Amino acid sequence: MCERCGPAVGAMEEQRDAGLGGPSRRGLILGAGAGLGVLLTGLPVLTASAEAATLKDGRWCNPARGRFPAGGHYGASRGGYPHAGQDVTNSTGTAVYAAAAGTVVRRGKGVLTGRTGNGLVISHGSGTYTYYGHLSAFRVPLNARVAAGQRIADMGATGNVTGPHLHFETHTGRLGSTTDPVSFLAARGVDLGGGWPALNPGAAGATVKVIQHLITQRGTALVADGNYGPVSVRAVKKFQSAKKLVADGQVGPKTWKSLVYELRRGGSGAHVRALQVVLNKHSAGLAVDGGFGAVTNTAVRSFQSANRLAVDGLVGPKTWEALVG
The missing domain is CATH 1.10.101.10 (PGBD-like superfamily/PGBD)
Incomplete structure (x- = not known):
């Protein structure tokens, strides 16, 4: 799992990315433990089942296979900071895929405030971003255009962690405004960590x-x-x-x-x-x-x-x- 790495993402992240453009199903999810600290803002609320159904359009997919460790869930306590993402545990070298098409806008160590180890940020356009943390290897360069499902990295244990896993985040509205990745992907027909998807009429890809x-x-x-x-x-x-x-x-x-x-x-x-x-x-x-x-x-x-x-x-x-x- 992630250990606490630092302070919250705030307006600084939004300013740094201005002008970039372009683009439970597991019982363990409710456990408690150590992890990465950031503030939780911008939680989305789906107002109707019809709205949720329109999101199951085939544009999103699972970024990595694995299990949810105890205490690795979104919002878990991290010494005063809530956990900003969902941890998906598997062995070092497990494939990590782009959750949707977009552009790699950050790549390297500590690419977001409060994150440690190797990470990637993908911009999907319209203020939507995904973050992939604690990677052991990169498979795409900075500024690369990537497709949904393209292999972008390998799972690892870089940074302040207790073992290999993917720390996965979803940001909506702006970089720094996190949402629960499990519910975000579920609304789009994707079962984070592994499971059959759901696609509705109108989907493409x-x-x-x-x-x-x-x-x-x-x-x-x-x-x-x-x-x-x-x-x-x-x-x-x-x-x-x-x-x-x-x-x-x-x-x-x-x-x-x-x-x-x-x-x-x-x-x-x-x-x-x-x-x-x-x-x-x-x-x-x-x-x-x-x-x-x-x-x-x-x-x-x-x-x-x-x-x-x-x-x-x-x-x-x-x-x-x-x-x-």
């Missing part, structure tokens, strides 16, 4: 292409254009009805579990294209040819290793969950 390829493999041919529009929604509802699921068009945990296939080397088809698309979302750089050959097998094993999964080349539910989450 690589994960929508995954859905379209999988539905095609299930017997309803779709154009994999990455836009979850009326044609794709109808196909998903048809699939949900056939599987005796709620036919609401939302692709959530139950639909994902029914939709994915178990894949291994030697397979071919649209479901393999789905696999290749989502591996590319995580920086694999594969040709999307629908053939599960040696190159795709290597990419699967590399992803499994980086996310601390069983490295067997078998793409089952655990690997799919990590890939699409």
Whole structure:
């Protein structure tokens, strides 16, 4: 977990970034312990379920797999300062991904007031930022444009910590105005630390292409254009009805579990294209040819290793969950 590193982020951070432009589900979350100290401001309140639903648009994803340590939750006491983020614990070297597309605006040691160790800040535009702390390695340079799901760093234990983990923060309105990362991502259909995502009609991006390829493999041919529009929604509802699921068009945990296939080397088809698309979302750089050959097998094993999964080349539910989450 994070130890207390210093004073709160305040107006100074906002001033430093002026003109940058451009862009519980775990019982342990309520524990107490040591961590990074910053003031909590700008807590968002969703006024209606419809508003929350519109946020599940496929633009956000899980930044790292792991567990929530006791006392690593947002708002935990840190010797007079509340904890500004959520800790996600795993071993050093675990992959860290951009939670959404944006620009790396800070990179290095102590890049925010009160933070210790190696960190990155990504600006997502409209005053929204994410912070990734205690990193063991950087995989993108300062000022880089990054895509959602792109590998940006490795988890580590740099700075004032008790063990390896990712300290993850979300800031809205301005840099320094933190929100609870768990609820922030949940409103966007993402389960921080690991879990199946939820996407609603109107979503777009690589994960929508995954859905379209999988539905095609299930017997309803779709154009994999990455836009979850009326044609794709109808196909998903048809699939949900056939599987005796709620036919609401939302692709959530139950639909994902029914939709994915178990894949291994030697397979071919649209479901393999789905696999290749989502591996590319995580920086694999594969040709999307629908053939599960040696190159795709290597990419699967590399992803499994980086996310601390069983490295067997078998793409089952655990690997799919990590890939699409």
